[in-house]
Amino acid sequence: MDKNTIIGFLLIAGIMIGFTLLTRPSEEEIARQKRYNDSIAMVYQQEQAARQLQDSVNNLMAVSDSLAQATDSASMAVRRDAFGGFSASAFGEEEFYTLENELLKLVLSSKGGRVYSAELKKYKAQEGKPLILFEDEESDFNYVLVTDNNRVVNTSELYFEPQGEIVKTADGAQTLTMRLKTTEENAYIDFIYTLPANDYMVRYEVKAHNMDEVMPLSINSLEMSWSSDIRQQEKGRVFEERHSTLSYRYLAGDIEKLSPSKNDQKSVSNEVKWIAFKDQYFSTVLIADKSFSSSMLKSEKMGEKSGYMKSYSADMVIPFDLSGKDPTGFRWYFGPNHYKTLASYDKGVDKSEKLYLRELIQLGWGIFGWVNQYFVIPMFNFFSKYIGNFGIIILLMTIVIKLLLAPLTQKSYLSSAKMRVLKPEIDAINKRIPPEKAMERQQATMALYSKMGVSPMSGCLPMLLQMPLLIAMFRFFPAAIELRQESFLWVKDLSAYDAILSWKANIPLISSIFKNHVSLFALLMMISSIFSTKINMNNTTTSPDQPGAGMMKYMMYFMPVMFFFMFNSYASGLTYYYFLSSLFTIVQTAIIRATIDDEKLLAELQAKSKANAKNPKKKSSFMERLERMQREQQKAMRENAKRRR
Secondary structure, eight states, X not given: OOHHHHHHHHHHHHHHHHHHXXXXXXXXXXXXXXXXXXXXXXXXXHHHHHHHHHHHHHHHHHHHHHHHHHHHHHHHHHHHHHHGGGGGGSSOOOOEEEEEOSSEEEEEESBTTOEEEEEEXXXXXXXXXXXXXXXXXXEEEEEEEEOTTSOEEEGGGXXXXXXXXXXXXXXXXXXXXXXXXXXXXXXXXXXXXXXXXXXXXXXXXXXXXXXXXXXXXXXXXXXXXXXXXXXXXXXXXXXXXXXXXXXXXXXXXXXXXXXXXXXXXXXXXXXXXXEEEEOSSEEEEEEEEEEEEEEXXXXXXXXXXXXXXXXXXXXXXXXXXXXXXXXXXXXXXXXXXXXXXXXXXXXXXXXXXXXXXXXXXXXXXXXXXXXXXXXXXXXXXXXXXXXXXXXXXXXXXXXXXXXXXXXXXXXXXXXXXXXXXXXXXXXXXXXXXOTTOHHHHHHHHHHHHHHHTOOTHHHHHHHHHXXXXXHHHHHHHHHOGGGTTOOBTTBSOTTSOOEEEEXXXXXXXXXXXXXXXXXXXXXXXXXXXXXXXXXXXXXXXXXXXXXXXXXXXXXXXXXXXXXXXXXXXSOXXXXXXXXXXXXXXXXXXXXXXXXXXXXXXXXXXXXXXXXXXXXXXXXXXXXXXXXXXXXXXXXXXXXXXXXXX
């Protein structure tokens, strides 16, 4: 290789090295290029991962579809095994439907096909809140169904479907049919609710259709269960609890109830016409077209702070026709314990078909109930037609009652007045005969009365004749829903106590006696009764020397105080009536006393005594028995005295 060739190669190598050095990228360009290459590689890797993930998802979905099909098949098999022919209604969503008229608002639930809530639109709860008898889980209603594979199913766990819209008739009635479907298209059970216009009574039917295809042919009855927690609706819990009862009426006609004061339950083997979950002023009554049999009834008291009074439950057996030719019919009464309303359901009805729902109102037993039914309530309704103020109505009722009893009151006072004018002669007898000879004193006194033509019983008999009316009024006022939330003077609610003083703290003994309040009308009743007692005591012939006279006097004054503690928690309408009654008694006594001249009365008695002496009258059988008892008692005392010697 010659010199020129070597130089040429060296020049070429130098040019290439120089070009390489001149075109070499900087450190920043190298880093930028590296990041670019890395991002290209990452994108490629992500695309590869996405393709692999998609392939995995597709594979998982295919597996999931296979598992879902298998699970659905297994679930369906389990569901059919558990619910039998009712598996078609085993799942769903709870929906609500409303039936409403001027008086009542009912909400029905698709779950169980039951009445979800009941609201009385004409009444209010405390503090003006809507008056709801029950809502949601406060009430439960269920039938026990037996499937064709001998499984037990509860309707409260199944879902019903409404059949179209609510049907409204020309007379204003509304009907909704809730259907319980089965796996057989032509086999189902309908719950049919019909709410008439302007009524508290709801028609309810259970109608089967071809249910012999999904239920055993031997079924001819169903077990029914009904339970409800009764809300506290009134101001005075003690009084409301006393009037809250689970009541029921036998098909034969007798009406009974569980104990209102304690937990109670009863197994009823006889047929029952209706069962009532009753509060003081409102009731929910389930009435069978035919009857309930084998009923188990239970009532439990609930805590004071629970907001509820009682928890009621009833388990019954009802007839059931699988074919549906003979539907099982009921009526629901959601309404007030208003005598006229309840009695209206028996108007124009054959005696054998009467419900006697009015017996839910506790007007008293026997003659006391008759007085309320045929005198007090008609008088109250008459005044209510023309007067809107119930305080004035009670005032007028008191005047009418006092006027009717005036002859008896006058006769009683006149008897006391006769014995009062004879007091000087009685004192002379007591002075002549020592206290240890009490029998002789009594005989001498009775001889004086007989001589003067005075009968001690003539003053007691008029008082006894007044007792049915007094007790009837005692039963009427707590049961009169018309007084509920009606105000008068300072009273906001004539059906509850009128507290002028109340406290929340629990004061030993005081709180238990007064129930944390003092009622003004009860206090006025006590004061007026003490004055009335004082006036009557001044009109008696009791001698201070008579044994037990002092104790009797204090007892007479102590009774009004006892009545104050007793009536402090009662309806203010009742204590207001007793207050007025005491005032009118004081006025009547003053008027009667002003018309009687003691000296003239004594002269009449002395003249009658002389007439009796000339023409002695045969003694009455009562006086003969009384004298005979006195002689026998005196003889026994003498014999006892001899034995002691």
